Amino acid sequence: MKNLVSSGVLGRWQTWAGFGVAAVLLFAVAPAVLSDFRLSLLGKFLCFAIVAVGIGLAWGRGGMLVLGQGVFFGLGGYMMGMHLKIADAQLRGEAVPDFMQIAGVRELPGYWEPFASPAFTLTAILVAPTAIAVALGYGVFKRRVKGAYFAILSQALAAAMAILLVGQTSLGGSNGLNRFRTFFGFTLNDPVNRRMLYFIAAATLLLVVAVARQLMYSRYGELLVAVRDSEERVRFLGYDPANIKVAAYAVAALFASIAGALFTPIVGFIAPSQVGILPSIAFLIGVAIGGRTTLLGPVLGAIGVAWAQTVFSERFPSEWTYAQGLLFIVVVGFFPAGLAGLAGVRSLLNRRRRSDSPASVAEPEPQGTTEEKVGVPT
Structure with missing residues (x-):
């Protein structure tokens, strides 16, 4: 008992x-x-890491191969972009954003109007993608759709979302939403405010x-791993495995939406190219390389892959x-546990070497009858 308490405190x-x-x-550094x-x-890389944390929870712990996180990333990004464009138009004293004026639109579409409110925008970023994930998750997991079928379905959703956005001129079409000037009253061109965005991320x-x-180290996390390993x-x-999966899928969608909302002002645009199949697969690659079953593996993998892409793609x-x-x-x-799994293999080998060493061999128990060992009087 003492060893358990001390190990918990150490952890x-x-x-x-x-x-x-x-x-x-x-x-600081x-x-x-x-x-x-x-x-x-x-x-920008930290935004990708936020998405990766949710994928690590849903895929690494829950066994759900989510290939459509670009959908929720795009939802959060577009909702934030809509608010920023409305705010910029209001600062100029205009009724509609600049790209709508170029297209000849003189009145703000009805579904844009609520995003003039900062409170509504932030609430929608948190609630809307989560609610969509819950509804979609119940429809899929209650029918016991899993494995490759779920992966294909989520990827098809990402493709459909990207195609839909390209055809929406009221959302910028293939160009998306860009050229933001302010972020909740702060000028984005100011380096101090740019640093503030980084600190928020x-x-x-x-x-x-x-x-x-x-979540991972709670009772729910144990149930999630159990569903992954033996659903029946x-x-x-x-327990209902569908409910357990839906919760993880909704949390992953929430994280992706938050990341998209931060990505939009940091990078300065949001377009269908951030919503479709390719970005969804790119999110997954970082998680797989870092180690999907660990806590920090997806974070380090997403940041590392994004950094490598930026550096090497320039050259x-x-x-x-x-x-x-x-x-x-x-x-x-060759490394299904990701690069983070190499550390686990190394520690396992070290423990085996220590257990095989002569100093670790336990002394033989004293001879005696079974009654004497357990303390039964003779």
């Missing part, structure tokens, strides 16, 4: 120490060593990781796509 201290190190790196451009680029990532950790056994024990624009595909094939084929 909590390690968790707090890990969050402390991450906070120092994100809030990165702003000190990176230029404003590179810091804004890191803020960094704080959100830490909060999302904390929420994911709480969980159903036999009296080798045509070769990077092939290198990214090859890296994904190698990791999935």
Whole structure:
């Protein structure tokens, strides 16, 4: 019992120490060593990491291969972009955003009007994608759709969403929404405000990781892993696997929506190219490479892949796509637990070496009868 208590205390201290190190790196080291451009680029990568945390929860822990997270990422991004465009138009004293004026639109569409309110926009970013994920999850998981069928369905949803957005001239068509000037009253061209956006993204990532950790190491997290490993056994024990899956899928959608809402002002645009199949697969690649079953693996994988894409695509624009595909094939084929799994294999080998060493061999128990060992009087 004493060993269990001490190990629990040690685990909590390690968790707090890990969050402390991450906070120092994100809030002190990165702003000190990176230029404003590179810091804004890191803020973009942190948005991808927020999406990856949700994928790690749904795919790594729940076994749901989510290939349509670009849908929820795009929903959050477009809702934030709609509010920013309305705010910019109001500052200029105009009734509609600039791209609508070019298209000859003189009146704001009805579904745009509620996004003039900051409170409504933030609420919609949190509620709408989550509600859509819950409705879609119940429709799919209650029918026991899983595996490759669920992956294909989610990917088809992403493709349909991208095609729909391209045809919507009231949402900018294939160009999307761009050229934002303000963010809730703050000028986006100001370097101080750009840093503020980075700090918001960094704080959100830490909060999302904390929420994911709480879910993973709770009773719900144990049920989620049980559903992944043996769904029928969980159903036999009296739990509904569909409800457990829906919760994880909704949380992943919520994280993706928040990431999209932060991505829009940080990068300065949101378009159908961030919603379709390719970005959804790119999110998945980072999670797979980092290690989908771990807590920090998806975060580090998403940031690392996004950073590598930026660096190498600048020098080798045509070769990077092939290198990214090859890296994904190698990791999935030879390291299914991701790069984070290499550390687990190394620690397992170290424990085996220690257990096989002569010093670790336990002394033989004293000879005696069974009654004497358990304390039964003779």
